[in-house]
Amino acid sequence: MTGTTTEPSTPTAQPLPQFAAGPVGLVLAGQALVLSLASPRYGFHRDELYFLAAGKRLDWGYVDQPPLTPLLARAGAAVFGDSPAGVRALATVAALVTVALVALVARELGGGRSAQTLAAGAAALSSFVLVVGHMLGTATFDLLVWVAIGLLAMRLLRTGDGRWWLPIGAVAGAGLANKWLLLMLLSALGIAVLVTGPRQVFRSAWLPAGVVIAAALAAPVVWWQAAHGWPLLTVASGISSDDGAENRVLFVPLQLVYLSPVLVPVWLAGMVRLWRDPRLRWARALVVAYFVVCVELLVLGGKPYYSIPLLVLLMAAGAEPTVRWLARGRRAARRGLAGGLAVIGTAMSVVVALPVLPPDGLDPVLAMNKEQGEQVGWPEFTATVAGVWRRIPAPQQATAVILTRNYGQAGAIERYGPELGLPQPYSGHMSYADWGPPPDSHTGPVVLVGATTMAGLGDCRVAAEHDNGLGLDNDEQGTVITLCDTVTQPWSQLWPQLRHFY
Incomplete structure (x- = not known):
């Protein structure tokens, strides 16, 4: 990447394109239909069975997770039925909200109707979003929280309005009740803004208020972990020692396939756009934050999918240049190529992520997504x-x-x-x-x-x-x-x- 990292000029609130409610709504309707049809197939995942058991024994924490996902598993079973479809109803809702937020990220970065629709469709049909949207898990709500904080951070950086620290703090506090991986995102964004700017957002009087909100919401969960000897850190250390070497070796290849190989050019275009477009200098922190998280994961031996929510955000940034590319030159040929790749990518994502094959034909899929077999x-x-x-x-x-x-x-x-x-x-x-x-x-x-x-x-x-x-x-x-x-x-x-x- 080229370009300087000097402090951007003071952000100002610029008018945004109109939200593409109609086409994005159609994407969400299709996503809801696909996930709802997939939910009853096969059966519970082993983690869902564990969440249901934990939900019967509600507490402020568990040795391997905060309390939010078990609470939602219990709520889903109570409201929608004690069945895979019932428990997964809230996972479907979380996936729908996530995709809607991805479209809003594209809009925040100046993307028009076509870019917003492309961003929503690409997210909805990506392998990772389909996997976490199909099953109830901590990753389901972690993705939602990371995308929400990404959107709020973009709004803060674009406008310079410090009041956005308040919803950032609220979402962060709620997110820490689900998964402490969020600390990686918060630290990475903080480092990235210090490196690329606009640093004046840290001088806002609203920042301490946002920190207080986050701390207040997370306090019961932190207290429980402290009172029980920080078992979450023990579990994380075990993941690093048991799987750390394999995670490091596979890290880069899995970054290319977790969303879809077809979508790699889109999120790469997003990186280049944010770094080179002078109108989006305020958003460069998103690129740096991704690489900071990657470094953190490589050092700690964390699982490669932990960084994928940031790639979802970069994919939203790449929607606008992708739309422009499709409209240039030999439009028919480019759109034909893109359409063919989209069909191939969608088919791959659906087969890998969703229970569409007969159970006795799953063995080839397990190499890419072993969670299918655990259902x-x-x-x-x-x-x-x-x-x-x-x-x-x-x-x-x-x-x-x-x-x-x-x-x-x-x-x-x-x-x-x-x-x-x-x-x-x-x-x-x-x-x-x-x-x-x-x-x-x-x-x-x-x-x-x-x-x-x-x-x-x-x-x-x-x-x-x-x-x-x-x-x-x-x-x-x-x-x-x-x-x-x-x-x-x-x-x-x-x-x-x-x-x-x-």
């Missing part, structure tokens, strides 16, 4: 566990325990087990460890899910191996279920050794 087979998995449970003589079932290796297994048994006569499961994984241990009076037998033996249990033998019946190589295919006759220590003494975060 298949949980009722059958629970039935396999129930088959082992029924081997326990009825008089012994009152003191028997189901103990799982991970929260997905426990969440599935908690959701589907009661109709099969299964009791509440236990697990030492993530926040399930806080919801145990079993009573000391439960001295065995133990149905051990996901392991062949464990310290504190005696006389164990493999009783079953789960087969989803589809040949689908997801995480639980081949999981062993072991039946152990006794517990050799009281659960209250054994439990601290069973807690694990990975």
Whole structure:
């Protein structure tokens, strides 16, 4: 990139193009239809089962996440039904709002009707937005928060009106109740504005008020984490140590594919436009912020998709030059090429992100999106566990325990087990460890899910191996279920050794 980084002139509020409500509304209607049709297919994702379990035990925090997503999972199930479609209704709403905000970002940067429509359509059909819009997860609302703060920051930088610090603070405070990755965005934007300007926004008297609002909203969540020994930092450290090397190696390639390879020229055009267009010098911070986040992730070993919301914003910036390119020269040829690439990109995104294939044909997709496979087979998995449970003589079932290796297994048994006569499961994984241990009076037998033996249990033998019946190589295919006759220590003494975060 070329150009200086001198302080831009004082921003002024310039008239913006009219919002393209009609065409953007059509994009949103199509997006709502596609996500609604996809929601009931397959079944719950393992994370959704965990969120439902956490939502039954509402608190100001959990070891691996703040409270917002479990709260929304509970609300979705209560309002729309305890089903994948019901729980995912709020994810669909979040995706719709996100795409509408992307169109507004394009408008904020001077994009007219065509640019706004292109930005909305590209976002709605990108792989990442489809993935997080299809399933309820922390990434769903994290994307919404990052795009919202990006839009508000653009408005602040463009107008110089310090009052925009207040909604920025409010959205940041709410966002920290969902995921602390937001701190990366806030730090990156702060560094970027210091580097590129306009720095005078930091001299606004409204900035401290925005900070106070954010701090007040985030305070209960921070207090909970501090009171429990900052487990979120422990989990983040584990991700870095376990997956950090792989994340660093794959970081650049995945930046090119997470939205869609077809959209790479669009967000690259957005970078070039923001850096070179003298009318948009106030928005250069968006480009620098992306690279700051990339550096942070490479240093920390974070997951490559954490930076994708900033690419969504840069894609919105690239919509206007893309529209201009389509209108120049051989328009028919350029539009034909763009249309063909759009069809290919859309087909790739839909197949990779949404449950459109039959479950037994998913294996080729799992290499690009393993989360597809994690939505298949949980009722059958629970039935396999129930088959082992029924081997326990009825008089012994009152003191028997189901103990799982991970929260997905426990969440599935908690959701589907009661109709099969299964009791509440236990697990030492993530926040399930806080919801145990079993009573000391439960001295065995133990149905051990996901392991062949464990310290504190005696006389164990493999009783079953789960087969989803589809040949689908997801995480639980081949999981062993072991039946152990006794517990050799009281659960209250054994439990601290069973807690694990990975």
